[in-house]
Amino acid sequence: MHSSNESAASTERHIDPKLLELLVCPLTKSVLRYDAERQELVSSAARLAYPIRDGIPIMLPDEARMIDDSER
């Protein structure tokens, strides 16, 4: 399961916009910000960015990227 953020954005499948409306951060249940360029769902509250691979959000804290203050 290796995929860089750049390659993920170029894939065919895109995330379903209606799915985006329903999802929250699995840890904090707070809203997520969709970063289309990086193909990530960003939880400011948990300071985690969940990757989207081939249109599928990976809502696993273990696989999320830690973000720093400048990205919040």
Add this chain to the structure above:
Amino acid sequence: MSDAPRLFEQGLIRTRLKRAIRQGAEDFLLARAGADLSDRLSAVLRHFDVVVDWGTPGPHAADALLASGKVGRLIRSAPLIEALAPSPYPSIVADAGLFPFGRESVDAVISLLALQTVDDLPGALMQIRRALKPDGLFLACLIGGSSLTELRQSLAAAESEIEGGISPRVAPFADISDLGGLLQRAGFALPVSDVDSFTVRYASPLGLMHDLRRMGATNALTERRKSPMRRATLIRAMEIYAERFSDPDGRIRASFELIWISGWTPHESQQKPLKPGSASQRLADALGVREMVGGEKPDRLK
């Protein structure tokens, strides 16, 4: 977050499932649960706009839901991406213990064979209940505590005989008596639980072990012994299994238990008991008998 002890290594569960899918997963338990789900859905007289298939490690729940004709939009989730493909539905990868849907956002949550390895089941049920709209349905099937009892006993006997001690090798699955209470504590109304117990027969205990591996269901307990089982122990366990749990024709028995639980998020339209003392008619009138006062004995006992 949760302070529940970490019974299961979620990463290891995903690794095991991934290997099983790559080798061609054995899905007889999932197929049985999926067929049962179809029957159960046919008894539900409602349509659900947004339904989440929560953690089912195969297409079995999604197929049954779609065939029921009672689902508007279906969202699938699974513990890893390989368990989703090929999926025509919007999908996510998620840990069965961390429900990532907003408050009152979905109409039903259906889950097959996913919740038995969640460390904090009460917490997971609470999260699911909060994400359901009022009068929303939660219906799940879990592997129950009487499953694999023969294997559990054979491994423990062999291990204590040969290695002088035992280590946990078969997961402590939930009992049905625990689950009914959990539903209620999580805030579900009209909680129901029932059990589907059955026996599968194999030519040898190795056949069972093979199937468990192909289900991705081998030991993922945090407290498991990390070194591989000694060959002598394994062979002795297989002998004990065959001695104690075989039929006259030589085939061995393996017990499985699938526990079904369901509940609804509270809504004013649901049936509920009246308050004590709120009756407007006498019970004696409804039964057509004479009401007795305290201390009075019925005629035939006089």
